[in-house]
Amino acid sequence: MTLAPLRVERLITRGFRNLGVSRLDPGPAFNVIYGDNGAGKSNLLEALYYLGALRSFRGAKTESLVGLDDDHAVVRAKVAGEAAPRVLDVRLDRHSARKLRLDGKRPRSIASWHQAIQVVLFHPGDLTLATGSPEPRRSFLDRILEQMDPTYGSTLSSYNKALRSRNRLLKREQVDRRSVRAYDTMLSQAGAVVGQARAQLVADIAPRTERAFRDVAGVELPLEVRYRPRVPPEPEAILTALRESYDKDRARGFTAEGPHADDLSLRVRSVAAKHHASQGQHRAIVLALKVAELDVLASRVGRVPILLLDDVSSELDRRRNRRLFELLGSLGGQVFLTTTHPEFILLEHNRVDFRVEDGVLRRD
Amino acid sequence: MSQGDPIAELVSLLGRLPGIGERTATRLTFHVLGSDPTYARALGESLAQIHGRVKRCTICGNYGAEETCAICRDPRREAELLCVVARVPDLVAIERSGSFRGRYHVLHGLLAPLDGVGPDDLPLHDLVARCESDGVREVVVATPLSVEGEATALYVAEVLRPKRVKVSRIASGVPHGGELEFTDQITLGRAFAGRKPL
Numbered sequence: 001m002t003l004a005p006l007r008v009e010r011l012i013t014r015g016f017r018n019l020g021v022s023r024l025d026p027g028p029a030f031n032v033i034y035g036d037n038g039a040g041k042s043n044l045l046e047a048l049y050y051l052g053a054l055r056s057f058r059g060a061k062t063e064s065l066v067g068l069d070d071d072h073a074v075v076r077a078k079v080a081g082e083a084a085p086r087v088l089d090v091r092l093d094r095h096s097a098r099k100l101r102l103d104g105k106r107p108r109s110i111a112s113w114h115q116a117i118q119v120v121l122f123h124p125g126d127l128t129l130a131t132g133s134p135e136p137r138r139s140f141l142d143r144i145l146e147q148m149d150p151t152y153g154s155t156l157s158s159y160n161k162a163l164r165s166r167n168r169l170l171k172r173e174q175v176d177r178r179s180v181r182a183y184d185t186m187l188s189q190a191g192a193v194v195g196q197a198r199a200q201l202v203a204d205i206a207p208r209t210e211r212a213f214r215d216v217a218g219v220e221l222p223l224e225v226r227y228r229p230r231v232p233p234e235p236e237a238i239l240t241a242l243r244e245s246y247d248k249d250r251a252r253g254f255t256a257e258g259p260h261a262d263d264l265s266l267r268v269r270s271v272a273a274k275h276h277a278s279q280g281q282h283r284a285i286v287l288a289l290k291v292a293e294l295d296v297l298a299s300r301v302g303r304v305p306i307l308l309l310d311d312v313s314s315e316l317d318r319r320r321n322r323r324l325f326e327l328l329g330s331l332g333g334q335v336f337l338t339t340t341h342p343e344f345i346l347l348e349h350n351r352v353d354f355r356v357e358d359g360v361l362r363r364d
Numbered sequence: 365m366s367q368g369d370p371i372a373e374l375v376s377l378l379g380r381l382p383g384i385g386e387r388t389a390t391r392l393t394f395h396v397l398g399s400d401p402t403y404a405r406a407l408g409e410s411l412a413q414i415h416g417r418v419k420r421c422t423i424c425g426n427y428g429a430e431e432t433c434a435i436c437r438d439p440r441r442e443a444e445l446l447c448v449v450a451r452v453p454d455l456v457a458i459e460r461s462g463s464f465r466g467r468y469h470v471l472h473g474l475l476a477p478l479d480g481v482g483p484d485d486l487p488l489h490d491l492v493a494r495c496e497s498d499g500v501r502e503v504v505v506a507t508p509l510s511v512e513g514e515a516t517a518l519y520v521a522e523v524l525r526p527k528r529v530k531v532s533r534i535a536s537g538v539p540h541g542g543e544l545e546f547t548d549q550i551t552l553g554r555a556f557a558g559r560k561p562l
Contacts, residue, residue, distance in 0.1 A: 182518035186518065
């Protein structure tokens with residue numbers, strides 16, 4: 001791959017969780033962050049993730065991201081891409097809105113921020129992608145689309161609000177059918193945009209995921225990745241489905257049809273992964289999805305995103321572990337990974353180790 | 365500051381206004397306190413009388429000094445053309461543009477099931493009655509392009525469907541000086557669907 005990778009050249013945090021004032025000058029390839037549990041390894045990854053996703057991967061609210069002794073937190077990074085490095089600055093206040101600065105200026109929009117940095121994260125909770133309900137799989141697709149397409153997020157949130165409104169109406173004792181129909185129209189328009197974007201994305205990531213799964217799992221096990229929309233993502237089809245299911249929806253008190261019920265189906269040897277595959281295979285499936293995410297973001301954005309792997313050594317056996325790093329190395333991106341045991345990370349080259357102790361970071 | 369403190373009380377009251385935080389409220393309070401007392405008295409009287417002196421037009425809901433507003437009384441305005449808006453400031457904005465010569469219907473709100481606002485909370489029966497009694501030909505819905513604004517527009521269309529009234533929606537698309545790159549898909553889709561020959 002000839003794409004330029006994104007690289008964090010320097011990360012500064014102040015008052016973020018337990019990190020206090022910390023400075024990290026990472027290497028261009030693999031950065032191994034090790035330390036005991038609770039030392040602050042994941043907090044560092046969370047700070048990096050926040051820069052890319054503008055949210056915590058642990059679902060934490062702003063006030064819990066700000067350290068106990070601080071009234072605000074700052075995360076600042078110098079990020080090199082293809083042209084001149086950019087400086088990204090996030091300030092989180094306990095009591096007021098978050099402030100973003102891109103090269104010292106307020107970004108014109110969230111979209112312009114997302115164009116400056118893309119991150120892909122793998123953490124233990126991601127296993128629900130393979131084992132859980134469709135919900136985490138839908139949001140996996142939605143998070144990728146938000147990073148690739150500046151307008152997807154606003155369309156999706158309009159859809160979700162219209163859906164909540166329709167569900168609220170369905171639960172009422174008296175329903176004015178005409179107001180439900182007003183939402184049907186909106187849901188069919190926004191829903192078609194959401195469904196088509198997801199279908200196109202899955203067409204892009206399916207072959208990449210299947211290939212990465214073979215490489216990581218190391219056996220010829222056919223994984224099949226497909227988008228399974230509840231209703232074909234066309235405005236007319238969604239509108240018809242909503243109108244036809246009205247009586248059932250009314251009885252149940254919620255809307256059954258539409259892209260909020262879509263799934264990303266993952267099948268190993270034609271059996272749904274969650275019913276069949278072993279735990280090791282589940283992990284390989286999720287990693288394959290993440291590798292595909294990285295790959296697809298790289299080709300659409302034109303730069304290799306930053307990869308964050310939380311607690312990865314405990315997640316894979318050594319053989320898979322080594323294959324994964326070979327695969328990641330071939331993609332050429334910058335990687336941050338955390339572990340309790342740096343010797344678990346079977347990497348001889350292109351590696352910089354950092355030790356974290358009580359929120360204090362030291363380069364080996 | 366303790367309870368019953370007149371400064372704290374005014375700060376708290378001003379702080380309830382939109383766009384005014386505690387800091388601005390404090391600044392305004394001390395400004396009033398440092399100014400001539402006649403100003404505070406005039407401001408207070410004006411505030412106290414605002415609800416009594418300003419009436420909602422019994423026809424369209426616009427604000428005015430009398431039972432009916434200046435626009436509804438103006439014989440030069442087309443009675444057959446109605447524009448539905450969510451709030452009076454929207455009406456004022458349209459008036460300032462000078463692009464509409466009909467009359468208005470102000471909803472003073474939008475359908476919002478999540479906030480408990482339903483059709484019965486808006487003057488929609490009045491709208492239907494006006495369409496019938498005034499021989500309205502066309503209703504232009506100029507509610508905002510939010511989820512609530514769209515739902516309300518579609519609902520108005522549903523309500524007026526059986527009546528012999530044309531219902532239209534203001535055009536939406538790329539704003540003057542807007543960047544295509546940062547325009548959302550729905551807006552861009554609408555802009556293309558509503559394209560015009562050059």
